[in-house]
Amino acid sequence: MTLIVSLFLALQAPVALPAPHDAAAQDWRAIPDDEVMIMRLPGDRTVVVRLAAALAPAHVANIRRLIAAGWWNGETVYRVQENWVAQWGDATEKRALPSGVAASVAPEFEIARFAPAQRLMRADTHSAASGITADGWPVASDRQGHAWLTHCYGTVGVARDEPPTSGSGAELFTPIGQSARRLDRNYAVVGRVIEGMQYLSALPRGPAPMGVIADPGARTPILAVTLASDLPADMRPRFQYRAADNVRFAALIHHRENPPAPTIGSGGADVCEIPLEVRRTP
Amino acid sequence: MTLIVSLFLALQAPVALPAPHDAAAQDWRAIPDDEVMIMRLPGDRTVVVRLAAALAPAHVANIRRLIAAGWWNGETVYRVQENWVAQWGDATEKRALPSGVAASVAPEFEIARFAPAQRLMRADTHSAASGITADGWPVASDRQGHAWLTHCYGTVGVARDEPPTSGSGAELFTPIGQSARRLDRNYAVVGRVIEGMQYLSALPRGPAPMGVIADPGARTPILAVTLASDLPADMRPRFQYRAADNVRFAALIHHRENPPAPTIGSGGADVCEIPLEVRRTP
Numbered sequence: 001m002t003l004i005v006s007l008f009l010a011l012q013a014p015v016a017l018p019a020p021h022d023a024a025a026q027d028w029r030a031i032p033d034d035e036v037m038i039m040r041l042p043g044d045r046t047v048v049v050r051l052a053a054a055l056a057p058a059h060v061a062n063i064r065r066l067i068a069a070g071w072w073n074g075e076t077v078y079r080v081q082e083n084w085v086a087q088w089g090d091a092t093e094k095r096a097l098p099s100g101v102a103a104s105v106a107p108e109f110e111i112a113r114f115a116p117a118q119r120l121m122r123a124d125t126h127s128a129a130s131g132i133t134a135d136g137w138p139v140a141s142d143r144q145g146h147a148w149l150t151h152c153y154g155t156v157g158v159a160r161d162e163p164p165t166s167g168s169g170a171e172l173f174t175p176i177g178q179s180a181r182r183l184d185r186n187y188a189v190v191g192r193v194i195e196g197m198q199y200l201s202a203l204p205r206g207p208a209p210m211g212v213i214a215d216p217g218a219r220t221p222i223l224a225v226t227l228a229s230d231l232p233a234d235m236r237p238r239f240q241y242r243a244a245d246n247v248r249f250a251a252l253i254h255h256r257e258n259p260p261a262p263t264i265g266s267g268g269a270d271v272c273e274i275p276l277e278v279r280r281t282p
Numbered sequence: 283m284t285l286i287v288s289l290f291l292a293l294q295a296p297v298a299l300p301a302p303h304d305a306a307a308q309d310w311r312a313i314p315d316d317e318v319m320i321m322r323l324p325g326d327r328t329v330v331v332r333l334a335a336a337l338a339p340a341h342v343a344n345i346r347r348l349i350a351a352g353w354w355n356g357e358t359v360y361r362v363q364e365n366w367v368a369q370w371g372d373a374t375e376k377r378a379l380p381s382g383v384a385a386s387v388a389p390e391f392e393i394a395r396f397a398p399a400q401r402l403m404r405a406d407t408h409s410a411a412s413g414i415t416a417d418g419w420p421v422a423s424d425r426q427g428h429a430w431l432t433h434c435y436g437t438v439g440v441a442r443d444e445p446p447t448s449g450s451g452a453e454l455f456t457p458i459g460q461s462a463r464r465l466d467r468n469y470a471v472v473g474r475v476i477e478g479m480q481y482l483s484a485l486p487r488g489p490a491p492m493g494v495i496a497d498p499g500a501r502t503p504i505l506a507v508t509l510a511s512d513l514p515a516d517m518r519p520r521f522q523y524r525a526a527d528n529v530r531f532a533a534l535i536h537h538r539e540n541p542p543a544p545t546i547g548s549g550g551a552d553v554c555e556i557p558l559e560v561r562r563t564p
Contacts, residue, residue, distance in 0.1 A: 080484075082479060082480045082483065082484075083435055083436070083479065083483070109546065140548060142548070146546075148548070150548075152460060153365055153459050153460040154365070163544075164544050176483075177435050177459075177483070178434060178435040178460075178461060178552070178554050178555055179460060179552070179555070180552075180555045181547070181548045181550060181551050181552060181555065182538060182541045182545060182547055182548075182551070182555075184547070184548040185545070185546035185547060185548060186541070186545040186546065186547070197364060197365065198364045198486075198487040201364065201365070201458075201459070201483075201484075201487075202364075202483075202484050202485065202486055202487055203484065204480075204484055205480040205483075205484055256464060259464045259468070262445075262446050263464060263467070263468040264391065264428075264467035264468065265463070265464055265466070265467060265468070266422060266424070266430075266432075266463045266464075266466040266467060268463060269463050269464070270460070270461070270462075270463060270552070272460050273460055273461070273462045273463060273464075
């Protein structure tokens with residue numbers, strides 16, 4: 001009798017069919033090791049950034065040179081502004097850059113083309129169109145054909161002085177609150193945090209209005225920043241992103257834009273709220 | 283000579299003219315004391331919430347009864363999910379509600395009318411129109427005439443079980459990351475944090491996926507929640523909001539949608555990135 005009941009239950013048990021918006025095995029693609037920037041903070045806290053090598057090549061090249069020169073080792077996260085950004089690098093902003101590192105890089109506020117694999121179907125925010133590129137980056141464009149990486153929570157951008165050309169990549173920031181469209185085409189997007197975001201977002205806020213932490217001892221030290229490709233092969237953390245060049249990702253966007261009942265929804269989704277999944281390579 | 287130079291400098295000194303988007307004195311209006319919810323955490327951390335008494339009246343009435351019964355005193359902030367929400371109340375979700383408090387309140391996912399003082403001019407996110415009400419709340423509407431308070435960073439919403447009618451206000455949450463449109467018309471918005479947001483947003487994250495902190499000792503205790511109107515008159519913190527029923531607020535939205543050069547901007551702004559200023563009454 002027990003056997004029969006068990007068999008009955010087994011037959012009745014719901015089979016976990018994948019939803020139309022679940023990733024298939026082939027949707028997971030490797031992130032190259034030289035696009036994986038690893039920032040170690042004290043207390044076993046590691047922040048991992050995926051660099052946008054194809055979409056901000058000049059800045060990423062400079063950032064790789066900064067990493068090779070050990071630029072961030074011993075520097076700090078020195079600015080944590082509530083509902084704005086966490087920022088790291090040289091708090092004095094006066095230290096000489098290592099030789100071979102460009103002091104300024106031509107702005108990469110825009111990208112060459114707008115060919116997202118998956119567009120948001122609804123009129124999304126602030127732009128003519130937005131969507132997710134095949135390799136998993138959020139982009140937007142205007143009616144004049146300009147296209148750009150959008151700033152979202154966890155995006156990594158290049159801090160700079162007043163002149164738009166004054167950014168080198170030596171000072172980086174990530175939004176830790178409401179994403180703000182006025183950052184778009186104003187600061188170069190060079191990556192996004194793919195692991196350990198909570199070690200930046202949950203830092204105690206610096207004093208208003210700018211969140212700069214005046215006391216060096218109160219800043220969060222950066223032990224070291226490395227590229228995964230600089231580590232011995234067997235020590236590299238390896239990551240995969242979920243590619244957007246498939247019907248399952250299109251279904252994911254549709255699902256976010258039209259959540260299932262009883263949720264009414266708002267008839268759309270922000271480009272920044274489409275989940276851009278990354279996982280450790282199984 | 284020194285006098286002449288000083289005079290010259292005084293004449294040359296830029297006069298700090300207000301910008302067209304700066305608030306005028308008459309734009310600052312009092313928030314009624316019975317709409318000011320004060321949550322005290324240990325270590326002199328105080329979180330202040332403005333209650334949306336006019337737009338979610340049934341829930342706010344219930345919340346006032348919960349405050350009067352001391353519901354949150356001794357409870358905790360027991361859920362802190364990275365890039366999602368901080369949530370507080372009874373972690374067991376089993377404690378009996380005080381007498382006189384409704385166990386569930388008819389959903390107030392929408393508001394009766396959409397009459398914002400200032401609309402966002404561009405096609406903004408996810409909806410036919412969005413804007414800021416005269417008294418400083420972000421709202422959106424669809425093409426069918428439905429209107430609702432939008433969830434933004436710092437908005438206070440009512441947690442609930444599966445049935446949409448199952449929320450009482452006893453469990454509250456606030457988004458601490460990217461605002462998500464699928465919360466809209468799904469959870470009742472009852473207020474927004476106007477002071478001390480950093481004491482919720484910078485809390486250590488609970489474990490994934492839900493951020494619920496299993497160890498009661500690791501949760502953040504709530505010492506007491508009170509209404510300002512329950513305090514002696516001379517002990518009440520008093521707040522003013524910036525009203526949106528004026529050309530200066532319209533100029534503010536325009537400024538956010540069209541940032542000054544050299545910023546290119548994206549040609550728009552999200553309803554959640556329009557600053558809704560609140561200040562202590564001078």
